[in-house]
Amino acid sequence: MAPKDAGTYLEVNLRQAVTEFSPLQSEINKLIKSSGPMPVWRYMELCLLHPEHGYYVSRDPLGREGDFTTAPEVSQMFGELLGLWAASVWKAIGSPPMLRLIELGPGRGTMMADALRALRVLPPLYQALSVHLVEINPVLREKQRATLSGVRSISWHDSIDEVPEGPAVIFANEYFDVLPIHQAVKRETGWHERVVNLDANGRLVFGASAEPIPRFEVLLPPLVRAAPVGAVFEWRPDSEIMKIATRVRDQDGAALIIDYGHMRSDAGDTFQAIARHSFADPLKNPGQADVTAHVDFQALTRAAEDLGARVHGPATQGDFLKRLGIETRAVTLMGKTTPEVSADISGALKRLTDSGRGGMGSMFKVMAITEPHLTSVAGLSDEQAPGPSTP
Numbered sequence: 001m002a003p004k005d006a007g008t009y010l011e012v013n014l015r016q017a018v019t020e021f022s023p024l025q026s027e028i029n030k031l032i033k034s035s036g037p038m039p040v041w042r043y044m045e046l047c048l049l050h051p052e053h054g055y056y057v058s059r060d061p062l063g064r065e066g067d068f069t070t071a072p073e074v075s076q077m078f079g080e081l082l083g084l085w086a087a088s089v090w091k092a093i094g095s096p097p098m099l100r101l102i103e104l105g106p107g108r109g110t111m112m113a114d115a116l117r118a119l120r121v122l123p124p125l126y127q128a129l130s131v132h133l134v135e136i137n138p139v140l141r142e143k144q145r146a147t148l149s150g151v152r153s154i155s156w157h158d159s160i161d162e163v164p165e166g167p168a169v170i171f172a173n174e175y176f177d178v179l180p181i182h183q184a185v186k187r188e189t190g191w192h193e194r195v196v197n198l199d200a201n202g203r204l205v206f207g208a209s210a211e212p213i214p215r216f217e218v219l220l221p222p223l224v225r226a227a228p229v230g231a232v233f234e235w236r237p238d239s240e241i242m243k244i245a246t247r248v249r250d251q252d253g254a255a256l257i258i259d260y261g262h263m264r265s266d267a268g269d270t271f272q273a274i275a276r277h278s279f280a281d282p283l284k285n286p287g288q289a290d291v292t293a294h295v296d297f298q299a300l301t302r303a304a305e306d307l308g309a310r311v312h313g314p315a316t317q318g319d320f321l322k323r324l325g326i327e328t329r330a331v332t333l334m335g336k337t338t339p340e341v342s343a344d345i346s347g348a349l350k351r352l353t354d355s356g357r358g359g360m361g362s363m364f365k366v367m368a369i370t371e372p373h374l375t376s377v378a379g380l381s382d383e384q385a386p387g388p389s390t391p
């Protein structure tokens with residue numbers, strides 16, 4: 001074939017490939033062509049929060065028909081127990097006449113609805129509550145409005161900074177994993193920022209910055225310094241955890257963080273995409289899949305303790321929920337229903353607490369942050385938690 005024909009053939013193929021890209025990928029390609037490869041954190045941020053095509057800007061991703069199912073969507077028991085946990089914190093800080101119940105990234109509002117139902121059995125606390133939802137997704141905000149329509153005092157915020165002062169219980173379930181991460185990859189020359197670049201066909205590929213990150217090694221956890229060439233280390237900026245820790249340290253209360261992740265900081269690439277309940281390539285179809293990374297609980301602990309807040313845990317989700325009495329709650333619910341629903345409750349209990357395949361029990365971790373004088377919190381200390389007493 002003459003070179004001219006070959007060129008035309010290639011051009012047509014390339015044009016076809018380009019038109020197959022998602023709208024967000026076309027934008028990302030343009031950005032890379034004009035400004036060069038982008039760091040992984042910027043790519044993740046665009047995938048999730050691009051004002052027009054970002055994954056969390058335009059859809060409800062939860063549930064069987066969506067991309068993933070979270071613990072509150074598995075069973076009402078999860079939110080109910082968290083409600084009782086909030087009650088135990090309220091008592092431990094002297095039952096203040098006003099308590100802000102804050103949820104970061106509240107999804108469909110299911111967990112808050114279940115927690116509030118459990119809290120109705122404590123009228124003095126229920127009357128003291130104001131609910132604050134920090135949510136950027138307009139589609140999910142609408143769902144939350146519908147789910148929580150009867151709640152007396154409720155408001156929405158773009159950021160925790162906007163929530164008025166006062167003692168608070170802050171919940172963050174599967175919130176930290178969607179906050180963008182940085183990645184660095186180890187080369188012979190040092191640690192380089194991991195970037196997203198274009199290959200010759202206009203497809204997204206991973207690469208590394210030309211120059212190593214200056215003095216990066218000294219900032220690394222000891223375990224990671226000895227990592228072999230090729231290893232990946234990832235981290236999140238501390239800004240969100242610092243805001244939470246500062247708030248509970250200065251204004252009383254506690255935060256409860258639940259997410260999948262690891263107890264110890266270590267090397268490893270956990271950047272992943274999830275679509276239709278399966279893992280997907282995070283560089284394919286940006287904006288169409290949830291992109292997440294595991295949460296480093298040791299890094300969260302360090303950041304909170306550096307500010308003088310007290311950290312409790314982390315524990316596995318299975319241990320935490322069992323200490324809060326999930327098994328007793330399941331038996332109570334099963335005693336009141338049909339054999340079919342009873343089997344569903346038993347399945348949900350397993351899913352939330354088991355460590356085996358499909359179980360969330362050990363993959364998910366739970367940690368609390370409180371003001372420094374609160375020496376123990378339910379489910380994360382040795383003492384017994386308040387047993388569930390919801391009807």
Ligand SMILES: C[S@@+](CC[C@H](N)C(=O)[O-])C[C@H]1O[C@@H](n2cnc3c(N)ncnc32)[C@H](O)[C@@H]1O
Nearest residue numbers: 056070105106107134135136137140173174178
């Ligand atoms: C994985 S979902 C978890 C939802 C809910 N917590 C649950 O367990 O069902 C992440 C939630 O965080 C919200 N979100 C993502 N990025 C956010 C941001 N930067 N600020 C506030 N909310 C955010 C999403 O819209 C969604 O509600």
